[in-house]
Amino acid sequence: MLRTATLLLAPLTALALSACADSTEAPADISLETVQNAVRTLSSDEFEGRMPGTEGEERTIAFLIEQFEAAGLEPGNGDSWTQEVPLVEITGSNYAPLTVGSQQLTFGSDWVGVSYRQTPTTTLADSEIVFVGYGINAPERGWNDYEGVDMTGKTALILVNDADYMADDLEGPFGGRAMTYYGRWTYKYEEAARQGAAAAIIIHEDFAASYGWNVVESSWTGPQAYADTGGDGSDQTLMNGWVQQEAARRIFAEAGMDLDEMVMAAALPDFEAVPLGVTASTRFSNETRRYTSHNVIGVLPGSERPDEYILHTAHWDHLGRCTPNEDGDDICNGAVDNASGTAALVGLAEAHAAAGAPDRSLVFLAVTAEEQGLLGAEYYAANPVFPLAQTVAGINMDGIAIRGETNDVNVRGGGKSELDDYLAVALEAQGRTASPDPAPEAGYYYRSDHFPMVKRGVPMFYVKSGLDLVDGGTEAGEAAEAAYRANAYHGPDDEYDENWDWSGLMQDLDLYYHLARALGNTDDWPEWNEGDEFRATREESCAAAELGC
Template sequence: MKRLFLSTLLLSVSCVAASAQTATPTFDVKRISRDIQTLSSDAFEGRAPATAGEEKSIAYIAEQMKAAGLQPAGDKGSWYQDVPLLKADIVGTPALSLKTGATTTALTQGNEIAVRAALNGQKSVAIANAPLVFVGYGVRAPERQWDDFKGVDLRGKIMVVLINDPDFEGGDGRFGGTAMTYYGRWTYKYEEAARQGAAGILIVHESAPASYGWATVKNSNTNTMFDIVRSDPTASHPPLEGWIQRDLAVQLFQQSGLDFEKAKAAARRADFRPMPLKSTLDARYAVDSQVITSRNVAGVLPGTRHPDETVIYSAHWDHLGVGLPDAKGDRIYNGALDNASGVAALLELARAYGAGPKPDRSVLFLAVTAEEKGLLGSEYYAANPLRPLATTAGVINMDGPFAAARTRDFSISGNAKLDLLTMLTEAAGTQGRRYAPDPRPEAGSFYRSDHFPFAKRGVPAVSYDAGQDLVVGGTARGKQLADAYTRDKYHQPADEYDPNWDTGSVASDMAILYAVGRRLADRPVWPNWSPDSEFRATRDATAAQRKAR
């Protein structure tokens, strides 16, 4: 393991001292299972923000935090931090069609296409005869000498783009290889479409570069949309945002005399030029948009010696709520693994801290809203922190933190290099578990979990992953089960609690999460990013606000 940075020696010495002071508590696996079962039950209606499911969810979490001995850490002495959000729904069924020559083809929402409710403040979308233009990966990255647009005027037009970034197919190039950069995320592509002044954007879905199937796209985009409240939402969102199936894209290219695969290959080169398609899009639908208030839940165990310094455990409480029915007619997206399991881990850690020795630093337990809509609850907290980010020692996020069975390894989302990873590696090593790099860096997981809003502001932050090398069955079996979950349950009603789950990894994962948080809370250390990390300079800029001891 060669992830040793400038502060590793200090951290290693601290770990020995800390472990001598604080024994690992016993975690109640049955209680964790009960929390998962409760939060993912049909009674909680899929835990969507701004629904009755939210009210039940946040009340339950606050109740459990209070019982664990935490103190309210939200607004005005409450358990909650208000998170104002723009909420938008498509009214009725959108009218969508493509015209090629004299032929008009109607498109069915959720089948060939999935468009989102407009988040630019409009009350309706009315697009007629908008030309489609293929702009490769839709990336403009001056620092990499890359521009997919080449000055083309996209006003009044629909961008058609590929998901992920230009290195995904070939494995090497200006974007660092197969590990997705932020340019590969759909959020970036929507933002770039707004910057280009486009009337809309359609992302071509392919399962491998997206890292999930069409069911995930459909279920995530055809229900209620949320965004943070922006002073100028049109700067971040074009009128139309959506995805199309690969088969439809192939057809569009054929009708324009183009080969889809050859066009994809051309898009991997810096000399790519936009390709007009011989089709236009009509889209008409009303949008019900309003500003609502959702809530993060925050409980704190105040530190005894340095209460103004903070360690954060986080997990998102929300899921997709009630949406389109699956093949069985089930419309409740229960989100048992994603992410009732993370909240259950958060609550059990709160109980362990509440019952154990009081920490030197304050420990904040933060359950955030609207992760499924773009990390909005954590983004709001990071922009409006309840406790200063400069004196937040680290963030440990939990999003599906347990493995399908006991593992020999662990991982984190993405391939970031930071001292928190060294600490996790050492804690896991006491159990004979090793660090394994993210097996799917091309999925862009680093940008898809609630640690990211903290990371981009310099706070050392990780999202824990329990690994895939199963004690019984090895990596092959672990990958098989992970792939099956992504295919059959992720963002689908089938993500439900199962009393027959193998909980063999739970106690081990909880012990690692506790050990690292406890080490941060009890020792006078300030972890950092590696010297070559893009987040290091931002963290270093606030160094004067942290006490050296």
Template sequence: MRFTFAASLLALATASVAPAAQPAAPAIDVATLKDITKTLSDDSFQGRAPATPAEDKTVAFIANRFAKAGLKPGNNGQWYQDVPLVELTPTPGFPIRITGGKGPIDLAYKADQISWSYQVQPRIAVENSDIVFVGYGINAPERGWNDYAGLDVKGKTVLILVNDPDWKTQTLDGPFGGRAMTYYGRWDYKYAEAARQGAAAAIIIHDTEPAAYGFNVVVSSNVGSQLGFDEPGNHMDQSKAVGWVTNDGARRIFASAGQDFDKLIAAAGQKGFKAVPFTGLKASLAFDQGIRRQKSKNVVGVIPGKSRPNEYVLYSGHWDHLGICEPVAGDNICNGAVDNASGIAALTALAEAYRTAGQPERSVIFLAVTAEESGLLGSEYYAANPIYPLADTVGGVNIDSLNVIGKAKDVVVVGPGKSELEDYLKRAASAEGRVLVPEPTPEKGFYYRSDHFSFARLGVPMIYFESGDDLVEGGTARGAALSEDYIANRYHGPKDEYDPNWDWSGAVSDLKLFYAIGRELADSDKWPNWYPDAEFRAIRDKSRAGK
């Protein structure tokens, strides 16, 4: 399904673009794209999970290919930036037991729910915890919305809806941006807010459309070991347990409490909704977990600038994937070929293109980050501990999954209307005979789901875009069908494997845009900013004050 959006957003597709000389991209080496994607997604790399033996093999391979592409080690003569992580491995198979209602309910692990903990301690137990339905679990004073108003959830289990209250809106009008997800709709925000409120457990109710993926993706992404930053305090300020419950499982809980599921879901979308305690209902779960502390690695390469080496342009992409995961037809390796071996291949091919074109005026950083699949940890760590100052980072491009289904006529900006980098993209797309179109599924919140967000939230203008569905061969019908097939059958599963029959023309077309934007930034003396009403503008202005 596709949606019609506000005229201001449609202007992305129709706005005229002033003619501007575009830096011609050297030929993109398709052999590099194929070789790196195929190698990194081979079974011998075991799905590239961070803090496993496969990591050493992965980062060594990337550093070697960066060096062959002409990059210099980017961390004071070293290829790597250490990222301190802690790995928590819960004993699998534990249920969530619900008592006190019309009858006890055992929510089975993986079939009905998937739960884990961020707290670094060997035993996690939530016992006879009162259950409260808190709607969308949002506390947004600037929007006049607080699902926790007048509520004390300390020691309690909160049930939370995924996405924003107005996600069903077919336009971009609403208290939370209408169809477009805000950060309040993301699962990580909901867990963080529940922890701030003192909840013992925070469980999100799964629904495929607002979540943007099926429960199988929730399971494959969260079963087994979980990674977090290894920090003082051991994350004891987090809830004891977090997780997801299937829609059917949630309905059983509501029914046991004598509550009308559909009626309460509808009420939760209205301003002024009051949380509903499920009087008498109790939740219990317990599990042991192994604790292992280990440093992971970001891989950093750089092309030093010719005339302004202390100003930086950034390309980012994540090297990690899910490792050993839920088996499908006997295959338990989540290879992550598209997501994101292809992105690392793109970084390397771009580095080769820069080598061919010659040294840029500004320095260009190529950053392959770890633990994106665990919550953008590698990029967040770099942004908090930058090798190159963020205030001196002009802007950048994030690459997460290449188009391997064929060249598209259109380009989708993920999170449009935010920064002047969109003007750079418009110029690059126009030179390629392509048009910008509105994001077709803004309810999926992709803007908050990849590594550009770690830099954007600290003020660095970053752009993230991808091919649209309007394929040169087959149009939007074929493009949408292939995209939906990937999400349903390969995304975050063992079937995301290298295919020698892929059509790389779309990837090459997109790489020309990645190159054009970065090269224009690298050879210019301009400093693009966020648009005046963007949420990151004030942060950028403060960081650049006096420069």
């Protein structure tokens, strides 16, 4: 495998990057008109908010195929421009209380739960509860909360976030205040399923979760959509859920234990899972609906190594119709989120095709159902058209800010891989700087469409528009971001505006263009940094592949 050679040649990285710098010096010829047209069209009322499974999806898919073809791309899925994404929607109802010993916990106010399994009824009966701390199995960090315990048929009771989330800085076994993937609820459910647990219940706490119980209750009741990856969800737990902190306190009291003491114990490296000596039971009904959406894929084949790929991702979907604003407008047009990123795919594809293909192939992937939980990206990552071991790296574009030029970019996932070196070269050419993630505790790197590829080992950029505006500085940038969040984000007022200042968006597209050219014209395979949670996954993927890394 070429991976061994890459590791041995690590000291030559700086030399390789200096050679790549040549590709950042050629100006990017990205058409503002093309980008504006794509944002204007995709966010028009005619597209009805681009909800998957609606006429808005049909119009979106047709437009993107037309634009990709006109840009000079080839169909990315054999002879097809699309990849079918089977989705399943499961709606729970008729919830019995969650019974723990003498405790009868009320659904909604005390706990919430759903099933990822496509079965008419979920029954959890007398399942022994085991407190597994933060529910983390991280061999590269010498940490395993499940060590020595057989979870088959049992219920894992889990703390949210990482073991060192209370730190004031970014130092600690899990990055201190910065959340790693191990702190995300998605990981905790996945790991519990891998351990054979019958159920996984996360203890909610406002600060550790970075949101209140109201967010949990609203998000985990009603229809839940998932990518239908086959097997009717049989590889998942029977139930995944959350419990209020005070309800969890009562559960521990039922077992003769103190929640606060157990939280303190779970933060220590020598923590061992603790059976509580009580069981959990509940029952609820599930109504299942299946439907099909689509990812749109175009490719610009590489001139020298067409079987090595640089991936670009952006989600085309939005929320469809939503709560009306004061004018009665109920279409969530999603102009910034994420017609902007989808339009960037079109503009970048056109520019790269006009410049001529780099050595490696460039893939442009517009994914569906991001707003429902990264479902299109998850399906692609589980069923990749282009093998992930042959995917060198990628660039994700989600909600490109349209507020003018900036002196910086916001880097989410910085310090994790050798992609940082490529970014440093490209930013120097632009005269911009990299600003760290302003809210590392929120774990934003694990919450956009690049992440399904990341957790399978592919290094990906998630570089957002900066807040230090050339005109007005950080104060103006923060005010603009706050205004968008308060007045437009996920609402009907995220609409196209003919008076927008496009200079910052085009500045970001220029950056993405040069990152892709640099990665596309080198023979290097950027690696995750030593000790990163995704390094072992990448190495396993590479070791099993005949081609690629």
